[in-house]
Amino acid sequence: MSTAPKKVVLAYSGGLDTSIILKWLQTEYGCEVVTFTADLGQGEELEPARKKAELLGIKPENIFIEDVREEFVRDFVFPMFRANALYEGLYLLGTSIARPLISKRLIEIAEETGADAVAHGATGKGNDQVRFELSAYALNPDIKVIAPWREWDLSSRTKLLEFAEQNQIPIAKDKRGEAPFSVDANLLHTSSEGKVLEDPAEIAPDYVYQRTVHPEDAPNEAELIEIGFEQGDAVSVNGDAMSPATVLTKLNELGGKHGIGRLDLVEGRFVGMKSRGIYETPGGTILLEAHRGIEQITLDRGAAHLKDQLMPQYAELIYNGFWYSPEREMLQAAIDKSQEHVTGTVRLKLYKGSVRTVGRWSDHSLYSEEHVTFEDDAGAYDQKDAAGFIKLNALRLRLLAMRSRRMK
């Protein structure tokens, strides 16, 4: 990376921080800046970002604003949910899974616009820098990556605001003071971390939660819903067929209303330290439960156990930023192979912070009442077979026990 970049595609939110980065790139490198602003379902208007970019001197043809919600859910969120992915047993990877998509568009726009570099606003302590950059390098091995937070000397809030003022960057009034914590949001989740949340012993203040009602404030009546699946992906809610992003939006609405999907987690970052985050993943939490529910009757035990065994590694790869790696693709091939018959419907109960599967049915079901029944099974299963099954499974244990005896 010896030479300065000539043209940079910046992942631009329109907020204060990425506006400062935009200006800093222009002044530090004297390079042309292209902005990319994506609607990932974070719940913010995008047009103000266009205006702000124009104000900061970006040429109209260099401003890219896109709604990528369907692509996000269809090509990233859903493949991941086929794996029942949970990082460290609990985290639904809401931030991690959005990064590869953003990087992919950054690289594509760089190629379209002839840019030789991309830039992002992630800090040097977090996982997001790794995710952005590994994805970028995997898609374009010669790309330059600029991570201003690792490079500049704007190391305090005061310096940042000074820089903004010197460079005529508008500062919203509520941004003068420091935010009490840092937020990332997309259609899958909202995460909050830092500052008031930095002591993991302390209960997170109520105002941190932004996307789910407090379970105590959720409806006093439970709600039953049904989610339909085809080949591992959710395709309908309560009988209404929906596109991927629409399914997730609907489940977010339902989950948010019932206070579902809150998580207070201390996790191990790829860069080596532990951090504490508050996550809200209302729709995703319902989706995971439902997907497990439909797999219970449609997925063979051998396939299910192999999936469970591969899952932690798959989740770790996504968390660490290796979406575009051969090993993630290998695991995905295995997982997708397993989903051919994961088709059917799950009924779930939503109530004051929790979601539970309470019924599931499918034409593809492997559940055989004929075999399992306590009643007469008409010869479907011969209980005497179990004797031989146990005897041969026990044989090596008996040989071990004989040795133990002999050795005494």
Place this chain on the structure above:
Amino acid sequence: MSTAPKKVVLAYSGGLDTSIILKWLQTEYGCEVVTFTADLGQGEELEPARKKAELLGIKPENIFIEDVREEFVRDFVFPMFRANALYEGLYLLGTSIARPLISKRLIEIAEETGADAVAHGATGKGNDQVRFELSAYALNPDIKVIAPWREWDLSSRTKLLEFAEQNQIPIAKDKRGEAPFSVDANLLHTSSEGKVLEDPAEIAPDYVYQRTVHPEDAPNEAELIEIGFEQGDAVSVNGDAMSPATVLTKLNELGGKHGIGRLDLVEGRFVGMKSRGIYETPGGTILLEAHRGIEQITLDRGAAHLKDQLMPQYAELIYNGFWYSPEREMLQAAIDKSQEHVTGTVRLKLYKGSVRTVGRWSDHSLYSEEHVTFEDDAGAYDQKDAAGFIKLNALRLRLLAMRSRRMK
């Protein structure tokens, strides 16, 4: 197993089914019967079992009645919880983990009393027969195992009751009709399955749940509790030091009151078919959440990820009945090794069916606010290190991307 048993130790509950088995063993084989009745926390009086055994002609010295609750939790439940074991992602293995202990005592009593066989009341379709028998063979390679349900011709309720009547076995009035489902209980959980539960599409009737209140009937106020851990095991609740069984009893009480730990699951049995169970594991559900909570700050990421990766196989071994196998012991050695510093306190919120970690602290904490902080970290972490970290992690991905280009 060519010769008939001479003396059999029977896992005896005192209920109708095992009383019939007792009598059948006497009549079928003409052998002496020793009964073993254990208090595993199933919540039933044991003395009636003694009376009933005496009534059926068992000599006093052949009646063994024992409270094994502390041993159960200390030597079986707690080691398993160190692994965060969940079968098929959801099941806390409440039935599976009790079987090896029962088999162990059956074999020990057989050796004490000179018996050459053990017998149990599990059917030929389930997992429990496998668990009982693999454990028995692993502990005594020459033991005979008798599983009357696989052998006799008492294949209907009517025949069983006839046999009971012919043999003067007292039948409680409420046992005349058939139970609408089958139940297993111990200090860790209550499971219900069969009959009214056999259609996995149907919501389980409310009356199935026996150990937890309906979440809707739980207190309207959330309750905060604290669990203390030492080396991976819970040792106190709300600051009160407690023995293993007492901790679990206390957590059951708290979980039951808040409607925590219900699970409606279709699972893959070791014998090959899928079955549907309703599980209630109030204390265990709290314990799992709390154990993950304390591990979050005290367990290194490498250790935690290895544990997550090994867990499904560990859980499968327990589910399948391989507690006394070298591979379970190897995994246990790895897991136990990881728990040396899993010491500290977790605060949890219990509310209407759910339990969530909301705080955790420990002298053994690996969480370093100094490293993670958004504020000035006084040089604890050099953000520039991240650049090299990413560049080298990316190198192989860049080499792959170069090949892809070359191959186009």
Place this chain on the structure above:
Amino acid sequence: MSTAPKKVVLAYSGGLDTSIILKWLQTEYGCEVVTFTADLGQGEELEPARKKAELLGIKPENIFIEDVREEFVRDFVFPMFRANALYEGLYLLGTSIARPLISKRLIEIAEETGADAVAHGATGKGNDQVRFELSAYALNPDIKVIAPWREWDLSSRTKLLEFAEQNQIPIAKDKRGEAPFSVDANLLHTSSEGKVLEDPAEIAPDYVYQRTVHPEDAPNEAELIEIGFEQGDAVSVNGDAMSPATVLTKLNELGGKHGIGRLDLVEGRFVGMKSRGIYETPGGTILLEAHRGIEQITLDRGAAHLKDQLMPQYAELIYNGFWYSPEREMLQAAIDKSQEHVTGTVRLKLYKGSVRTVGRWSDHSLYSEEHVTFEDDAGAYDQKDAAGFIKLNALRLRLLAMRSRRMK
């Protein structure tokens, strides 16, 4: 399996044992018998099997004799070698991988001829019965399987010969006495076990080896060969393009001549006991070494390590007979995904019992002399990046060390 079979497809070698089975099926069940004799490369003429079947009264339209060598290598051996599969670290699975193909044809012929059962000549102690039957059931859930060795009372050599004589089954002179060990052969390997080999302390006699010269008798000159690969499969030897079965035949010839591929192994059978086998896999041993050789330069490290990690389980599935299981297919999908660029050429040295990769090259190579060189790399790699890489990899270890200090 309550009712007697009406028409049975028998895996028929034409040898004495399966001829006795043929007759026994006719006499025991009075059923029509269809014979299937496959050329898997075992090196025996098949036409005598036709004559013998006719002699035993099988109708011509019920005699199936087929050369399945290409299918065997293309659809079974090669997919398995993509995984570098070794059972218990050493065994190339030569017997295991042939069974699913035989079962597949048995089931297909059963469907063609309207048979309701299949039969095989494997004993009740071995793995082959399991492999035949699991494959058969996976392909036809209603098929009856007959395993005469588990059923009949022809439990000694004398009784077998008596039965043969009573039934006019011709007995070759050299079959009067008992063979000193048992043999299985196909294009991939020859295995020998039993009798003179049953003491694993004793060196296997020289006459056991049938397919490879003694290394001491191999040429005194080493031979260099080149194997070409495309997408993980061998497609040429010394520059000559060849079909799958021809490649393997050629490698067998080369390996056999140089005494390559002998293995003396004690292995753990799926049915629970350990057994000792002598395996000769001349071509397969070369192929494994070559495949690893070409993967070394064409397969990414992440993919390679994932493959290594999955391999033992994949090998176990094949050994245990689960070729037609969802989990084997999932693993195959992952493995095949990894092989897209495993294309290139490997040079190997064959000499007196050993084969070693000594060179490899490929247009798809990921090896970058530019990066690795000890010479000036013109900036391809910045050694300073390594400092950051190490610092962040070390961070969690340093946090652990700080805790250890604190706890002293």
Place this chain on the structure above:
Amino acid sequence: MSTAPKKVVLAYSGGLDTSIILKWLQTEYGCEVVTFTADLGQGEELEPARKKAELLGIKPENIFIEDVREEFVRDFVFPMFRANALYEGLYLLGTSIARPLISKRLIEIAEETGADAVAHGATGKGNDQVRFELSAYALNPDIKVIAPWREWDLSSRTKLLEFAEQNQIPIAKDKRGEAPFSVDANLLHTSSEGKVLEDPAEIAPDYVYQRTVHPEDAPNEAELIEIGFEQGDAVSVNGDAMSPATVLTKLNELGGKHGIGRLDLVEGRFVGMKSRGIYETPGGTILLEAHRGIEQITLDRGAAHLKDQLMPQYAELIYNGFWYSPEREMLQAAIDKSQEHVTGTVRLKLYKGSVRTVGRWSDHSLYSEEHVTFEDDAGAYDQKDAAGFIKLNALRLRLLAMRSRRMK
């Protein structure tokens, strides 16, 4: 690492490169240097290193020269061989396993002598820098690590020699010209890489091999040897009890004489690129074969398969430098647990480049001729048990097949 080191412990071989480093540390940092020179079995005299260090102005009390061969084999090599560790299927990790021991002593000496830094002579492209430094940080979180190859500007051979001359560092005549490849050696192996070896297509020249005769030059007579094991470790050769380092020395002698243990490998480095190495591991290659041989009869199948499954990850951890990590220790605990009965004797045949197990026996054997025999087994094994065993293993496959049919 902002401040300059005051006192540095240098891993010092006495060769030209580390002598230059020694001087460079003195001149660059003006710091006191402590030298540590270890006899790891590399086959070089150590006393010249003392003289050279004295000549370069190191105080006698700052010169540490130690024979650590027994510790190396007992505490590092043997624990690793219990795992049958192979990196990328082939590499016996001879370099990797020596680094943690050197780092351990560097840190201990730093603590003894009050040094605040350690230094090593590994370059910025290789794995060894990572291994040294991760180990150092894991043992002392505050240590400074100096890696001159990443820092200085002595980037060419010419500059290095100039620096040496300017600083009166004696240069052996044969060091004037550049070595045609780079070598690392210890009791376990010799590795060669770089320069003439950088094209992985080219056969390595004969003169690269230093420790093993060419197989063609090995004795024309095979040699049979016996290795005795106790709890997984080799304790005798041909009946003579030996210390760990003596066993390995003896096996090196035998292996070297028979041309055993050569490996030509392209491997994936932790820092991201592929590199080609020529390894000679004569004794280690014999030891691995022998250890597998004794495990074949003494290790349960479940334990053996779990070990095989864990091995690749264990090997990767050692290769990557994570010897002192919780996850390596967890895996070690599991592996060591499995070795309790790995006691007995293996007979091996050494011949012209290859080693093969040809017999093994043990009081701890699990091999049961009674069970496996083709002869009458007197009822040890009931073949009819296999029918039930297969039926229940097949059940889920049959349910899958029924679904497939239904779905057509």
